[in-house]
Amino acid sequence: MTQNTDTAAALGAPLRVEDLRVSFPGARGGELTALAGLGFELAQGQALGLVGESGSGKSAAALALLGLHRGTAARVDGRVLVRPRAAGAEVVDVNTADERALRSVRGRELAMIFQEPLTSLDPYRRVGDQIAAVRRMHFGESRKEAAQRAAEALEKVGIDAAGKYRAFPHEFSGGMRQRALIAMALVLEPRVLVADEPTTALDVTVQAQILDLLTELRRETGMSLILISHDLAVVGGTVDEVIVLKSGEQVERGPVRKVLTEPQHTYTQALLAAIPRLDAQLPEPKPADDAKPPLMRVRGLEVTFPAKRGAALTRAVAGVDLELREGESLGIVGESGSGKTTLGRSLVRLQQPTAGTIEFDGRPLGSWRGRELRRHRRDLQLIFQDPASSLNPRRGIGDSIAEPLRVQGEKDDARLEASVCGMLERVGLDPKLYHRYPHQLSGGQRQRAAIARALILRPRLVVCDEPVSALDVTTQAQVVALLRELRAEFELTLVFIAHDLAVVRQVSDRIAVMNAGRVVEILPAADLADAQDPYTRTLLAAVPELPHV
Known part of the structure; x- marks a missing residue:
């Protein structure tokens, strides 16, 4: 459970990892190595980034730090040494500690923010009560005391406790759910916070807010931070040091600025090259044939949803006008809740508009019925955001x-x-x-x-709804390049929906920026840096900056 006195004295940092290895059973009695010998020491107040593609071993390492592989088929070797804050307390090795010792360091010494907040929060319990329950479990406080601490933690992460304490997880936005998970970790006042992809699939403004929040909390509380991400640009402004993992092995390590500007390993260089940049050179757009009528024309489109609990109607799309030329690629960007997905679903007639018209090839979409509608379905297709949920799990692909x-x-x-x-x-x-x-x-x-x-079906128009938001940067770059190739080969008209301006800029001829259901600006992709609308400027400012290599 504990280490000897010499080890305890030598461990001045809150956390030291020595030769950490994680493997899983493979075919025919073999083993699959997820992590092969990770080692580092994390000083008080230090921030460390773990970066790599999907399958590089990042999440396997995060789970091993808290002993969360126990009870699974995983085999964990090496040492994870935690120095408790209590004076004279013995160092705990997470990998060999008994359950009682492990409980003493989980939460209080090491806390974790998981990647997907919707699956980490209990959907049947109010958010505030879930945070208070964690406090009561570890500190033995009364309901009133724990509730007060939970409310303070919510306020600290920028959530109005008076209005949101009794809300359920589904009533929070994605960014608010992530903040709630941070509050749940912070309510225990941990010395080390492990954040596993905390900004994946969040829009750029919420991502910037979460990263700023982690930096501020680290400065205020002195906690140490391990930030796990597939994106070097995300960790660049948040951590002091970065470790790059590839296929479970550490391939590069150093101060984050040096790794970003002077990468030594070819894999690190490839990760940096895959990150979309706002200043990247774009190919010349295909000239528009103004004499040819638009393939799709949208006029005064509105989509509203019924009110809940006496509240006002939700207007997801509010008076949108658009035109799409044959073979054009139109990007649609905006924060979560801006109406992007609802607009995209309306364009392929998966969402019935409340008002306004959509014409495709000169005919109103709403006029199609029966066999004619089925025939025209060939021309309009949608690529959903999450293929795992849109593909039938019981059928081969x-x-x-x-x-x-x-x-x-x-x-x-x-x-x-x-x-x-x-x-x-x-x-x-x-x-x-x-x-x-x-x-x-x-x-x-x-x-x-x-x-x-x-x-x-060889469609004429394809709406891509956040097709790369949850992919690591190298896979994202591959999918973006594929879409550009397929657009040219099949003469597709594309609507590319995303929250990341740098990604949309790579695929689009023009970009429409949405805010609160309205299109606030439409401009050529090459002129994005010259955007005039304040909201577009805010989105541009939120994109993580990456120095030139």
């Missing part, structure tokens, strides 16, 4: 990709399989994956399968 062809009347199994295998190859997937299930694919492979399903 080949069957899922073939389904649109079946709906359109194709019955010949041989022709179906040939078409699907051809499309799999075109999106960079091995046709041998035809019978694999979604959970057997990586995130990037699933997104490529979702793109294949959308393109199998």
